[in-house]
Amino acid sequence: MSLFVQRLKWMINGFNRSASVSPKSLDCPDVKPLTGPNELDVLKPSYSNPFKQRMMEVSNEISIYIHRFHNLDLFQQGWYQLKIMLRWEDGDSGLGIPARVVQYEAPDLGSNDIIGVWRIDDTDHSFSTPPFRIRYARQDILLAMMVSFSIPLYKLEGISKSAVILKFELLYTPVLENRSIVQTCLDTSPAAVHEFRLPPKALLGLHVYCPVYFDAFHSVLVDTCVHASLLKRRVYTTSQKVSSDTKDNGTGASTWHDRATQIIAVKALSSARDILVEELQKLSKAIDKPIDIKDFTLKELTSLTQADLDLADAEVPKQQKPNGEVDYSSDSILHSLPEDKLLKAFDLIGNQMFYLWSMFLNFHRVNVKKILEFLCEEWAVDRQTEWSIWMVHTKVEMPHQHVSSMSEDSSSNGSRGKTLSLRKLTRDPAQMAAMRAELHRRSIAQMRINSRSVQDMYIFGDPSRIPIVIVERVVHAPISSTSGNSYFSQVEEKDKNSLNAVADPKPSNTLSVAGTHQKGRILKIVVFVHGFQGHHLDLRLVRNQWLLLDPKTEFLMSEVNEEKTSGDFREMGQRLAQEVVSFVKKKMDKASRSGVLRTIRLSFVGHSIGNIILRTALTDTAMIPYLRYLYTYLSVSGPHLGYLYSSNSLFNGGLWVLKKFRGTQCIHQLTFTDDSDLQNTFLYKLSKERTLEHFQNIILLSSPQDGYVPYHSARIESCAASVGDNSRKGRAFLEMLDNLLDQIQSPSSEHRMFMRCDVNFDISTQGTSLNTIIGRAAHIEFLETDIFAKFIMWSFPDLFR
Known part of the structure; x- marks a missing residue:
């Protein structure tokens, strides 16, 4: 097939915009471009004149396929538009020129959701999609178009040195009565911008999926693929001038x-x-x-x-x-x-x-749909490797039972055993974790990242400011337990080389509506529970990441306890249980009508005291039929052991004010002042309820920078102040700790995953403020950033889908 025939096919299949470059723009004197009847004649070399220099000109062609615009969580209805531009990273060699646009599937121009057509702006060499209207959440706009940019290389030395910046802009305007002025209103300023970097290595050849997710206030997903290569632009002659070199x-x-x-x-x-x-x-x-x-x-x-x-x-x-x-x-x-x-x-x-x-x-x-699916799967697999820069993976052993160990040390070794225990926790674990993260952050600042994949500038723009996540996978160590056969040993034997292998639910979890059939739908439900004086959308960023990972999941953003988090945990738990049961029944009925329902995976995410509320809800009698379907539990900075050993004096003062002048019942329960006998307090009794043992996966998120929740309480582990404390307070604390760890070690699930994840945020830009002093900045950062959730979820996808 000749190149001329191929060019004709392109013109038939889609619009072809040739990027013409004048001789003056080449910055080469006495340039005489070759001309001929067709492109092949231009490519034929001529060597007749020895005083004419043959010059080679190449260009990078970067093709961007835009499949769909998916509204995850936009706050405003209205008209939106995508604008795309390319430029060299150094900014010295001009902009990418849109050279070709191909519409794969014709848009429904008669629809009220799309007006106009795509366009190319010759002023800034940008490409813009047709304006489309967003009416509701989870709405899809099919775009299905390929735009190709040509970037001439005037300096061939730049082939291996310069990177390209791919810029996406999200334009917005409210719904207008006069549709004819929509485009004019969209051209004012972008609502959000997302940039990607194509490293020099990638410009020689790249075929990757590149999802565009703008920011927390414009949560959308634009399915795009980037294809890049180096092509011959043309060969031309120029007069040779002899110089001193x-x-x-x-x-x-x-x-x-x-x-x-x-x-x-x-x-x-x-x-x-x-x-x-x-x-x-x-x-x-x-x-x-x-x-x-x-x-x-x-x-x-x-x-x-x-x-x-x-x-x-x-x-x-x-x-x-x-x-x-x-x-x-x-x-x-x-x-x-x-x-x-x-x-x-x-x-x-x-x-x-x-x-x-x-x-x-x-x-x-x-084959666009199959190629898109393949590249998307390949992208998901590569995330764990790319994001491992900011993640540190370790394995730790589950400790012995603390109460029995303390008794044995006291009886056999006397004060010597106590000294050994104290020696293990002479330094504050929170400070040690913060120092470890800071050392890792410094090493990242000195790192030269030289990969061939597309780099998200939200992450790679300033790698040293990205949260550091230290993942501790807790494995089995011998304990004095009623069960001699631990599930941890089974997991380790089955999965020695993988950190994220999680088996499917046990056959005993199969719903009666499916009988013994293995075919049928798995209904996946995730419940999000906000914290003290919180809002039901507080965890929306975590929800959006979960939704990206598994779009078929049903989500319940709990609202029943909004403006009611100052009361008794028992009442809050009961309200949550009723809300969850009602939601699950409704989704089960809907799923059963549409086909066979095989089983349910019921997961929970809690922030701060929302974790205490959801654990209380699991003790309600209404939840008993659904306990066997519990799947993943993600605790975001939850005070599971209360504030018995809280070291933040400023925060403790605030708790005292809430108890003294506002009579906040939940604060009394968190600080163990709701009863004179510690063993009759609410949190102590809750620790004896078998709430955690029903989950197949348990992930505890904590931060050593969080001053609102004690570090040890969020991680469910011992602390330095409790070691050697033989008082009733110390013994009650260790008994609660043992109760919770026993639930996690319970053999009720054959393949349980237990992880502790330390998230260390970069809060240096916030300066010295009251939020940073009292530790509120990191506590709220869990709600205002989603990068840590992105790292964890895409590194351990089987735990979340």
């Missing part, structure tokens, strides 16, 4: 600098060709659609073979690939070629690249 070869026809530039161009095109061939083969195999490219160099185009090198220096080692092609990555080969052969190699490899790129674009259009 010119090495005359006897004819005055070439300089060392020009030849080095030519070699760079040939090597770069050769690398891009090899990458594109490999990517095409990978895509073809992944989606099980054949694509024949193995003989393209022989059947479609002419290629230089080893015989062509016989005209070069005979002393040059003859290097070739198994298929007979010249290995253009070899410096010795390229330096040995005379100028006419080097130009011929550039022409031929460039034609091959043009042919392969055209083949890919056609292949992508025919």
Whole structure:
């Protein structure tokens, strides 16, 4: 197939906008672009005039496929539009020029949700989608279009040094009665911006899924894919001017600098060709659609073979690939070629690249949905590796029972046992965790991240400011328990090399509506519970990340305790239980009507005292039938052990005021002042309720910077103040700790995952304020950022879907 015929097909299949560049814009004097009847004539080399220098020009072509706009959680209805621009990172070489737009599926222009068509702005060289109207949450707008940007490379040395910034802007305007002025109102200023960086390595060849998620106030998902390659732009002639740094070869026809530039161009095109061939083969195999490219160099185009090198220096080692092609990555080969052969190699490899790129674009259009699914799955797998920069994975053993250990030490070793226990916790664990995170943050600041994948500038823009997550997977250690067969040993034996392998629910959890059939839908429900004086949307960022990971999950943002969190935990728990049961029944009835319901996965997420409320709700009799369906429990800074050993004097003063002057019942319960006998207090009794043992996965999120919730209380572990405290207070604390850990070690679930995750935020930008002094900044940061949730959820996807 000739290039001319291929060009005609492009014009039939979609709009083709050629980016023309005038000779003046090339910044090269005396440039005379070649012209001819068609593009192939332009590519043919001419070597008749030894005083004319043949110049090679290449360009990066970056194609962005925009599949759909999915509204996760936009606050405002109205008209929205996506605007896309490309530029060099250094900003010295101009902007990317939209060269081609292909509409894969025709939009419904008669719909009230889309008006107008896409457009290209010649002022800033941007591309904009048609304006579309957002009416409700979880709304999809199908865009299905590919826009290709061309970025000429005037400085070939920049091939391996410069990166490209891909910029998405979200434009917004309210609903207007006059639809004709919508576009004018959209052009004012962007509501949100999201940028990505394409590293130099990626510009030679890249085919990746690139989801666009703007920010916390504009929670949308734009499904996009980025495809990049290096293409030959053209070859032109220019008069040769001999300068002081010119090495005359006897004819005055070439300089060392020009030849080095030519070699760079040939090597770069050769690398891009090899990458594109490999990517095409990978895509073809992944989606099980054949694509024949193995003989393209022989059947479609002419290629230089080893015989062509016989005209070069005979002393040059003859290097070739198994298929007979010249290995253009070899410096010795390229330096040995005379100028006419080097130009011929550039022409031929460039034609091959043009042919392969055209083949890919056609292949992508025919198989776009399967390619999108494959790239999306590949992206999800790669997240754990990329985000491991900010995550530290460790394994720790489950401790012995604290009360029995304390008794044994006291009886057998006397004061010596107490001294050994104190020695283990001489330093504050919160301070040690903060120091560990800070050292890791400093190492990241000195790190040079040189990857080939697209880099999200929300994360890679300033890597040292991203939260550090230290993940501790708690594994089994021998304990004095009623059960001699621990589930931890089974998990370790089954999953020695994976941190996130979680099995499906046990067959005993199968609902009666499905009988013994294994086919049917799994109804997944997640309940979010806010904290003290909170709002039902406090955890919306965590919910949105969960929704991105598993769009089929049903979510309940609990509202029954809004403005009622000052009362008794028992009453709050009862209200929550009734709300959950009503929601689950409604979703079960709906799922049963639409098909067979196999089982339920009921998960809970709590923030602050919301964790105490939800654990209390699980003790309600109304929840008993649903306990066997509990799946994942995510505790976000929950005071599970109360404030018995709280070291934050400022915060303790605030709690005293709430108890003294406002009579806040839940604060009395959290500080164990609701009864004179500690063993009759609410939290002590709650620790004996078997609430945690029903979950298959338990993740405790804490932060050493959080002064609102004691560090040990959020992690359900001992603290320095409790060690060696033989008073009634110390013994009651350790008994509560043992009660909770026994539930986690209970063999009720064969494959339970228990993790503690320390989240260390960068709060240095907040300066010295009351929030940072009292520790509120980190406590609220859990609600105002979602990067930590993104890291954890995409690193352990089986726990959340």
